[in-house]
Amino acid sequence: MAEFEPVLLRRIAKKASPWLEAYRADGGYRALQKALDEMSPGQVVDAVKASGLRGRGGAGFPTGLKWTFLPKDHPGPIYMCINADESEPCTFNNRILMEEDPHQVLEGIILSCYATRAATAYLYLRYEYGRGYRVLQQAIDELYNNNLLGRNILGKDFHLDIFLHRGAGAYICGEETGLIESLEGKRAWPRIKPPFPAVEGAFRKPTVVNNIETVACVTHIIDRGVEWFKSMGVPPDPKNPRDAGSYGPKLYCISGHVNNPCCVELPMGITLRDLVDKHGGGVWKGRKAKGAIPGGISMGIMTEAEFDTPLDFAGPGKVGCLGLGTAAVTVFDEETSIVDVLHNICRFFSHESCGQCTPCREGTGWMLKIAERLRRGQGRLEDLKILEEVGDKIGIMPGTTICGLADGAGWPVKNAIRKFRPEFEQYIRSAEKSSLLELVGGH
Amino acid sequence: MSVLTDELRQKILAYVPRYPSKQAVTLPALHIVQDALRCVPLEAIREIADLLDLSPAEVHDTMSFYGIFRDKEHPLGKKRLWVCRSLACGLRGGDELLDTVCKKLKVHPGGTSDDGKITVEFAECIGACEGAPAVLIDDEARLNLTPDKVDALLEELRR
Structure with missing residues (x-):
């Protein structure tokens, strides 16, 4: 196979200037010019639909299809919300895109707004990305000064404003209706759906919520064409009518116990093992891996034996994980205690549950308390069963919560216990016998 | 005597045209105040509410949801x-x-x-x-x- 040439990270790999002049000299805003000159909004939607692009934020919903859910001939306004609240642990690809190549992202936003007839886009950016905020604001100012934003963009009957909106440190704002509530100035409590945002979203108007990497892909689909996008990745499984395929390039994040933590762009479908060995520099300190999270912590855990799983939209599900998620892989080595991993994950979700639904608020809190007790060496074997039970019962899938945060909180817990049960049992048994404090390891 | 200076008020009001509702300026306003004062005192909450045609309880509700904002009793260091x-x-x-x-x-x-x-x-x-x-x-x-x-x-x- 020929060496893959990155597209989304192309300019970043070359450390090219992030500013407008350099971006344009490099073919930037060519796709926008093409769309405005030659394509109707409907044709842009059709191209994105035909490309099979699926949302990169975690859920993998087909982007073009999402856009068609907007009501036809709506008098407006229609809003575009760009979800840059990238807060899924171990995920940093959107940050790199925004900080290093802001115009690629902004061109995608403008194209997406043209397609959906949105005249205002709010880019909801997590507060922690201060550098991204400043870089994007400078890039947006450049666009206003060059007739690429505002009234009559490039002389056409197309008007658009993009506003940056900074978050305030809450993971739940990455859930699209939590994001909308937060944008409106309220606590970020997700809404019951339906109505979906496409029908009633921000400020009670039709709204599309798209991820940063997703809109960056839109730029290249318009520039390079649908066939280019579909030339890489994994086609749908003919045996699974619900599989929409996994086309296009994908940004994978690799972190944890590897020699070379990084963000790398590859055709969708690389195995976790190849990702770690060929791009992450292998497991650190000459050790072996014990396991990894495949796509942010809410997608669950893979054991080392499952590392040959392809990281496309369908792959992680085949080994009991929730999905591809954000394609952020974090490896933990053989010397890491699974109890510590469990504890870290439970601590995150307990902190980040928004508190609206009781099963999630209480469930994540109790899972953390039990994980803490296990870690202190005071765990009981029946705690494992309780953890599994809580993990099974909280979430939108069992139907007990409004949003998917709880599914993501329960999944790694269930995976950890079901896939590493002997280690948990041994930890509990040996803790019963020996000095407890030693096992805590000074934490 | 108000807590928010004219400059801070102008900064907050500059966000109003961006949104179809004034309430959407709540987070920007809280950030502006905390950046300047290193906390968001109750008096400032009342003044933000006044600027945005909200109840102080609505501003406080939003502020207290996000872990980032500090009250007067727990101001940030430099x-x-x-x-x-x-x-x-x-x-x-x-x-x-x-x-x-x-x-x-x-x-x-x-x-x-x-x-x-x-x-x-x-x-x-x-x-x-x-x-x-x-x-x-x-x-x-x-x-x-x-x-x-x-x-x-x-x-x-x-x-």
């Missing part, structure tokens, strides 16, 4: 140091880093050093995992903060 403790950092010494920083400054997470210069916080994933363990200084990430770099960092923040 610099805010967030130490990431989520999985990618946790696997590479994030918890130990937080411990070390807290011990050196003699504070618990959330506390401010006696000289009022540094507030230490734990952070959930700050999205700088390729440089774990990582910290945020106010809103700028600093990567690969190994224990040997802690003293120099604290020295820098005290300046």
Whole structure:
């Protein structure tokens, strides 16, 4: 196979200037010019639909299809919300895109707004990305000064404003209706759906919520064409009518116990093992891996034996994980205690549950308390069963919560216990016998 | 005597045309006030509410949901140091880093050093995992903060 040439990270790999002049000299805003000159909004939607692009934020919903859910001939306004609240642990690809190549992202936003007839886009950016905020604001100012934003963009009957909106440190704002509530100035409590945002979203108007990497892909689909996008990745499984395929390039994040933590762009479908060995520099300190999270912590855990799983939209599900998620892989080595991993994950979700639904608020809190007790060496074997039970019962899938945060909180817990049960049992048994404090390891 | 200066009011009001509802300016307003005052006092909440045609309870409701805002009794120091403790950092010494920083400054997470210069916080994933363990200084990430770099960092923040 020929060496893959990155597209989304192309300019970043070359450390090219992030500013407008350099971006344009490099073919930037060519796709926008093409769309405005030659394509109707409907044709842009059709191209994105035909490309099979699926949302990169975690859920993998087909982007073009999402856009068609907007009501036809709506008098407006229609809003575009760009979800840059990238807060899924171990995920940093959107940050790199925004900080290093802001115009690629902004061109995608403008194209997406043209397609959906949105005249205002709010880019909801997590507060922690201060550098991204400043870089994007400078890039947006450049666009206003060059007739690429505002009234009559490039002389056409197309008007658009993009506003940056900074978050305030809450993971739940990455859930699209939590994001909308937060944008409106309220606590970020997700809404019951339906109505979906496409029908009633921000400020009670039709709204599309798209991820940063997703809109960056839109730029290249318009520039390079649908066939280019579909030339890489994994086609749908003919045996699974619900599989929409996994086309296009994908940004994978690799972190944890590897020699070379990084963000790398590859055709969708690389195995976790190849990702770690060929791009992450292998497991650190000459050790072996014990396991990894495949796509942010809410997608669950893979054991080392499952590392040959392809990281496309369908792959992680085949080994009991929730999905591809954000394609952020974090490896933990053989010397890491699974109890510590469990504890870290439970601590995150307990902190980040928004508190609206009781099963999630209480469930994540109790899972953390039990994980803490296990870690202190005071765990009981029946705690494992309780953890599994809580993990099974909280979430939108069992139907007990409004949003998917709880599914993501329960999944790694269930995976950890079901896939590493002997280690948990041994930890509990040996803790019963020996000095407890030693096992805590000074934490 | 109002807590918000004319300058702060103008800064807040400049956000109003961006949104179809004034309430949407709540988060920008809270950030503007906290950046200037290092906390959001109750008087400021009332004044923000007044500017945005809201009840102070609505502003307070939003403010108290987000972990980032401080009340008058818990103002921020001059610099805010967030130490990431989520999985990618946790696997590479994030918890130990937080411990070390807290011990050196003699504070618990959330506390401010006696000289009022540094507030230490734990952070959930700050999205700088390729440089774990990582910290945020106010809103700028600093990567690969190994224990040997802690003293120099604290020295820098005290300046």
